[in-house]
Amino acid sequence: MVRSNYYYPQSVELYGLAHRLYEGLSKDLNYNVMLSQRGMVNLCHSTAEMEVGARTVNAMQISGIDAELFSPEDVRRVAPIYNFSAGARFPVFGGIWQGRAGTARHDAVAWGYARAANRLGVDIIQNCEITDFIIEGGRCRGVQTTRGTIRAERIGMAVAGHSSVLAEKAGFRLPINSYALQACVSEPVKPILDTVVLSPGTGVYVSQSDKGEIVIGGGLDRIPSYAQRGNLPTLETVIAGVLEMFPIFGQLKLMRQWAGIVDVVPDSSPIIGESPLPNLFLNCGWGTGGFKAIPAGGTLLANLLASGKHNDISRPFDLDRFASGRLIDEAAGSGIAH
Amino acid sequence: MQLFPCPFCGPRDETEFHYGGDAGNTRPDGGDVPIDRWANYLYLRSNPKGAAREIWVHMNCGEFFVMVRDTLTHEVLSSSALGKEHAA
Numbered sequence: 001m002v003r004s005n006y007y008y009p010q011s012v013e014l015y016g017l018a019h020r021l022y023e024g025l026s027k028d029l030n031y032n033v034m035l036s037q038r039g040m041v042n043l044c045h046s047t048a049e050m051e052v053g054a055r056t057v058n059a060m061q062i063s064g065i066d067a068e069l070f071s072p073e074d075v076r077r078v079a080p081i082y083n084f085s086a087g088a089r090f091p092v093f094g095g096i097w098q099g100r101a102g103t104a105r106h107d108a109v110a111w112g113y114a115r116a117a118n119r120l121g122v123d124i125i126q127n128c129e130i131t132d133f134i135i136e137g138g139r140c141r142g143v144q145t146t147r148g149t150i151r152a153e154r155i156g157m158a159v160a161g162h163s164s165v166l167a168e169k170a171g172f173r174l175p176i177n178s179y180a181l182q183a184c185v186s187e188p189v190k191p192i193l194d195t196v197v198l199s200p201g202t203g204v205y206v207s208q209s210d211k212g213e214i215v216i217g218g219g220l221d222r223i224p225s226y227a228q229r230g231n232l233p234t235l236e237t238v239i240a241g242v243l244e245m246f247p248i249f250g251q252l253k254l255m256r257q258w259a260g261i262v263d264v265v266p267d268s269s270p271i272i273g274e275s276p277l278p279n280l281f282l283n284c285g286w287g288t289g290g291f292k293a294i295p296a297g298g299t300l301l302a303n304l305l306a307s308g309k310h311n312d313i314s315r316p317f318d319l320d321r322f323a324s325g326r327l328i329d330e331a332a333g334s335g336i337a338h
Numbered sequence: 339m340q341l342f343p344c345p346f347c348g349p350r351d352e353t354e355f356h357y358g359g360d361a362g363n364t365r366p367d368g369g370d371v372p373i374d375r376w377a378n379y380l381y382l383r384s385n386p387k388g389a390a391r392e393i394w395v396h397m398n399c400g401e402f403f404v405m406v407r408d409t410l411t412h413e414v415l416s417s418s419a420l421g422k423e424h425a426a
Contacts, residue, residue: 164385175381178409223357226387226410232339233353266381323377 002292003101010316012063021295031112033104040101040196045090053096070095078195090201133170140280154305156281161261163284172276176263180221182230184257188212202241230259267327273318343417344396345403358393361404
């Protein structure tokens, strides 16, 4: 999912940068990442949610991000198969629409970046574990790996799902809890849903892939975990949510279900900046929302590694916000499930 | 469905339990606490891969307790009532 429907100005800058870079990514990487800006609607299920929705839309528009407040008729136009019945558990009062949001092929993004990096002379070494950090004079000077030593002036750490494990080797702790996040896809069917629909009531978002699979994502498993598999009760909640939103999907069979480990930060915003170990730079804590931000996270970490300094976009996301109290609480601000 | 052992009610469905945080993360005492100590208490976590000592609450009986759990395998290694040594 690629979107930038956030509330706080700092987040709008960050995810707005990522969104703009995504729009030119296929060209920049010379690789088709299959970006499809089919639009996304965050539903509102009550008058109170509509008021919060209007506030979010206003905040986004003031920050120069496209957003529109949808009426129930607008929602019905973009997602006619939603459960609009009189007895629906989560009736539609409207929604937050971002027309530039959409989907991209996740594999293609990884492959495209790998090819482009390789072309620029970057070495990508697979199956090579960091066993320790080389620390001299209180500064990070490189890493020990299972395939030898690598020394560097500045070191970047971008290891989603294992940030705390590596931080422990470097001698510090992070404001992170790791959880499993599940997703699943159905068997492929003919085109039936040409937008992305997120319901805060069910905590579920649904889209249809180019191959025709219904792609389903939900909330986090609520048990701290490094196991690359999901818990059954959460999957049950997600599937129940899908059927509440789209009763028509009751006939579908699920093809695949999986879970990945995500590093969740208390304010649902990432950590970008120098770690407590000088010369070691962090790009972590993206929680459930890293994919949409890949181009920005990469750009900002590259800037940090090249200059050793923050720019205006990355500075608010420094680790020091947890001591200063200047959190960027998107879970509360935009009400987006993380 | 995984079963978690409540020290008071015995093995029960995981959905009856709620994660409460790291065991042993004690609130700083007194009025003159350095900022870093507060940040450490409020936000920083060990988040171990492997055995973790955690506070859980069994929502049915309302009791908080300590569960030692492997975060990689989800195996429960021990479960015990909060004693004086865990007062947190």
